Amino acid sequence: MPTEAPAPPPLTATHCPYCSLQCGMGLRAASGAPGGLEVVPRDFPVNRGALCGKGSSAPALLDPRLRLTEPLIRSAATGRLEPATWDAALALVAARLGAVGEEHGPDAVGVFGGGGLTNEKAYALGKFARVVLKTSTIDYNGRFCMSSAAAAHQRAFGVDRGLPFPLQDVARTGCVILAGSNLAETMPPAVRHLRELRENGGKLIVVDPRRTRTAEQADLHLAPRPGTDLALALGLLHLVVAQGRTDEAFIARRTTGWEAARTAVMAHWPELVEKITGVPVPQLRAAVGLFCDAPDGMVLTARGAEQHATGTDTVGAWINFCLATGRAGRPLSGYGCLTGQGNGQGGREHGQKADQLPGYRKLTDPRARAHVAGVWGVPADSLPGPGPSAYELLDALGGEVRALLVMGSNPVISAPRAAHIEGRLRALDFLAVADVVLSETAELADVVLPVTQWAEETGTMTNLEGRVLLRRAALAPPDGVRGDLSVLNSLAKLLSCEETARKFPADPETVFQELRRASAGGAADYAGISYRRIEAEDGVFWPCPDEDHPGTPRLFLERFATDDGRARFVEVTHRGPEEEPDAEYPLVLTTGRVLAQYQSGAQTRRVPELDAATPGAFVELHPLLAGRIGVADGDAVTVTSRRGHATAPARVTAAIRSDTVFMPFHWPGEGRANNLTNPALDPVSKMPEFKACAVRVERAGPAA
Structure with a gap:
C-alpha cells in the first residue's frame, strides 16, 4: 500500500512584527529556515496574503547569533x-x-x-x-510617530484612532489625498488598496516634496517645499470656499466653529500659497476639482505632514478641509492617520x-x-x-x-x-x-x-484601523x-x-x-474584547464596551465623540518651519524611511537580505544642486545643520525638489541623519520637527 505523505507542521496564525498594518501571516517550523520558522502568507483584511520583504524575512532575527541571549x-x-x-x-x-x-x-x-x-x-x-x-x-x-495627528483628532473629533474606518474602505471611496506618506516603501501591502481605488475609477492625489514610488502612481502629485504643508491645506480649503463647494448642510448639522475657521482660511489665497509652497495655482485648483467632483473622499496623513512644529495645526487644517466638504462622519469618507509603528x-x-x-x-x-x-x-x-x-x-x-x-x-x-x-x-x-x-x-x-x-x-496589538489583534507565540525563546x-x-x-x-x-x-477593566468606559474601551473573540473574529475594533457589542469598525457615522456630538472646526493659520533657509544654510533637509529598513534599523540592519538591499545611508539631491556643488552620483557629501553634520554617498535624482535634500534615518555613525534634525516641538503634541530644517551640502570626497 502506498504510504501517506506526512502531515505538514502545524501553522501558527499571527501577525508581522513591523509596521502598523500588522499584516496577517502564518508561521511553521522548518528545518534550515532562518530562525527555524517559515513564513506562510495569510489572507487577512489589511494585506490579503501580501507581505513585504521585512515581513517575509522576519524570522531571521530569531537566530540566537543575531540577538541578545544573556544579560x-x-x-x-x-x-x-x-x-x-x-x-x-x-x-x-x-x-x-x-x-x-x-x-x-x-x-x-x-x-x-x-x-x-x-x-x-x-x-x-x-x-x-x-x-x-x-x-x-x-x-x-x-x-x-503620530502624536500630532492624535492631538488634532482629539481637538476635532473628541477621540483619537488612526483610521476611523477599515483600510479596505480606501479602495471604495472616490478620491484620496495622501499627504506625507510613501506607502510603497513604508507599508507596501497597503498599496494594493490604492491600486484598487484607481481600478474602481477613483482618483489619487499625493502630497510629497519627492516623486516617490507612491507619487508615481498618483493622478496628481503636489510637491510642496518641506515645512509648508499647513499652507497647502489652507490654500485648498480657501479654494473650496471661493468656489462655493462647501457642504453647508453638513456644516450646520454636524459641526461647530466654522465661521472662525472660514475667516482664517480666507487669508490664504492661491497665489500666496503658491509663493509659500512652490505648488502652482493650476495644480491647487486641479486638486480641489478632483476631490470635490468625487462622490466621496478621504484625506490620509502620515509623518511627512505631521512631524513638524506645526503638525497639529497641519492635521487640523486637513480635518477642516474634510469637514467643510462634508467628507466626514459618513461611509467612505473622512480623515485618517497612517500610524507608523506596529x-x-x-x-x-x-x-x-x-x-x-x-x-x-x-x-x-x-x-x-x-x-x-x-x-x-x-x-x-x-x-x-x-x-x-x-x-x-x-x-x-x-x-x-x-x-x-x-x-x-x-x-x-x-x-x-x-x-x-x-x-x-x-x-x-x-x-x-x-x-x-x-x-x-x-x-x-x-x-x-x-x-x-x-x-x-x-500578546495583543492594535493596528492603524483600531483593530485589536492577537499575535501568538510560535516557539520558545532561547x-x-x-x-x-x-x-x-x-x-x-x-x-x-x-x-x-x-x-x-x-x-x-x-x-x-x-487592561479590559482599566479601559472600561474610556474612549479606547476594550472591555468587550477577549483573546477568544479576537481569534474568532479576525480582530475586534474598539470601542467595544461589552462582549455582546460587535465592535466599531467605522466611527462617527451617527455622532462625533465630543460632548455635543459635533465635530469642531479649529481656527488655524500658516506658520512656517522653525528654521528657514538662509545664506549659511540655503537648503531644506527632510528625512524618512526606505523599503528595506524599519525605524532605527536596530532589527532590519541585522537581517542579511534587508541589509544587502540598502546597506547604508545616502543623501538624495537634485541634478541642479549636484551640478552647483560639483557632485556626481555616489560621491560622498556632507550635510550640515546648526546641530551637527552627517556624511553619506550622494544619490542624484530629478525626483526631488532642487531646494531640498532627503536622508533616511536608519543608520548610526557618519550617516546618522538625526544628528541634523531640529528638536523644535509642536506646542500641543510635543512632536519634534523631523521633516524640515535648514542645511548646507558640500562635497566630501569621491565615491569609495
Whole structure:
C-alpha cells in the first residue's frame, strides 16, 4: 500500500512584527529556515496574503547569533558590557533605580517605552512607572510617530484612532489625498488598496516634496517645499470656499466653529500659497476639482505632514478641509492617520504616554484617576501627574532625570538632535535597557536585559484601523531570554514587595483581562474584547464596551465623540518651519524611511537580505544642486545643520525638489541623519520637527 505523505507542521496564525498594518501571516517550523520558522502568507483584511520583504524575512532575527541571549553588566574594571546572571542584573537594576529615586526623588527615575510593545507590555510598563517607581517621568517613542495627528483628532473629533474606518474602505471611496506618506516603501501591502481605488475609477492625489514610488502612481502629485504643508491645506480649503463647494448642510448639522475657521482660511489665497509652497495655482485648483467632483473622499496623513512644529495645526487644517466638504462622519469618507509603528496606536492608549492612563483617559481627570487606581488597588492620590514629553525627557537626562529604564526603543538613532541625546544618555547615573538586540542605545547601558520577541510571546496589538489583534507565540525563546512582563514582575518584587509584585503578572492574557477593566468606559474601551473573540473574529475594533457589542469598525457615522456630538472646526493659520533657509544654510533637509529598513534599523540592519538591499545611508539631491556643488552620483557629501553634520554617498535624482535634500534615518555613525534634525516641538503634541530644517551640502570626497 502506498504510504501517506506526512502531515505538514502545524501553522501558527499571527501577525508581522513591523509596521502598523500588522499584516496577517502564518508561521511553521522548518528545518534550515532562518530562525527555524517559515513564513506562510495569510489572507487577512489589511494585506490579503501580501507581505513585504521585512515581513517575509522576519524570522531571521530569531537566530540566537543575531540577538541578545544573556544579560550584560558593565564591568567597573574594564568598562565593557560582560555576561551576567539574571539575578545579578535584576538586582543591580532595582538597587540603582531605587537609590536614585530615594536620593533625588521619584521623578529623577525615567522610563522610556516603545511603539512596538504589545498592549499588555505597554499597559504594564505605564503601571510599573506610576505604581512601583511612582514617577511621572514616562513617555515613549510613539511621541515621534503620530502624536500630532492624535492631538488634532482629539481637538476635532473628541477621540483619537488612526483610521476611523477599515483600510479596505480606501479602495471604495472616490478620491484620496495622501499627504506625507510613501506607502510603497513604508507599508507596501497597503498599496494594493490604492491600486484598487484607481481600478474602481477613483482618483489619487499625493502630497510629497519627492516623486516617490507612491507619487508615481498618483493622478496628481503636489510637491510642496518641506515645512509648508499647513499652507497647502489652507490654500485648498480657501479654494473650496471661493468656489462655493462647501457642504453647508453638513456644516450646520454636524459641526461647530466654522465661521472662525472660514475667516482664517480666507487669508490664504492661491497665489500666496503658491509663493509659500512652490505648488502652482493650476495644480491647487486641479486638486480641489478632483476631490470635490468625487462622490466621496478621504484625506490620509502620515509623518511627512505631521512631524513638524506645526503638525497639529497641519492635521487640523486637513480635518477642516474634510469637514467643510462634508467628507466626514459618513461611509467612505473622512480623515485618517497612517500610524507608523506596529503598536503606535495601542502603545499610547494604555499608559506609556506621559499624560494618559489606560483607555485613553486623561491623567489630569479625577474620575479617570479614581477608576484606574481602583483597578490597580492603589489610592488615586498616589498616582503622579503628567510628566515631560519624549524629547523633553531625553533632553533632561543627566540633569533632572538621573536614571532611565528603556524598553523597546533606540533613541540614539531615532531622536532628533541625536548626538546631543547620545551625550545626555552618557551623562546618566544609571541606564538599563531591555531589548531583543544590542542596539546603539543598549551599547551605552550599565545593564542590558535580553527579552523575548514577537514569535516567542503571545500578546495583543492594535493596528492603524483600531483593530485589536492577537499575535501568538510560535516557539520558545532561547535559554537566557525572558519576557518583558516577567522582567517587570521581578523588578516590582525587588523594588517593593511580594504583594506589589502580584499586581504585575507575567501571563499576558491575565494582564489583558486587567487592561479590559482599566479601559472600561474610556474612549479606547476594550472591555468587550477577549483573546477568544479576537481569534474568532479576525480582530475586534474598539470601542467595544461589552462582549455582546460587535465592535466599531467605522466611527462617527451617527455622532462625533465630543460632548455635543459635533465635530469642531479649529481656527488655524500658516506658520512656517522653525528654521528657514538662509545664506549659511540655503537648503531644506527632510528625512524618512526606505523599503528595506524599519525605524532605527536596530532589527532590519541585522537581517542579511534587508541589509544587502540598502546597506547604508545616502543623501538624495537634485541634478541642479549636484551640478552647483560639483557632485556626481555616489560621491560622498556632507550635510550640515546648526546641530551637527552627517556624511553619506550622494544619490542624484530629478525626483526631488532642487531646494531640498532627503536622508533616511536608519543608520548610526557618519550617516546618522538625526544628528541634523531640529528638536523644535509642536506646542500641543510635543512632536519634534523631523521633516524640515535648514542645511548646507558640500562635497566630501569621491565615491569609495
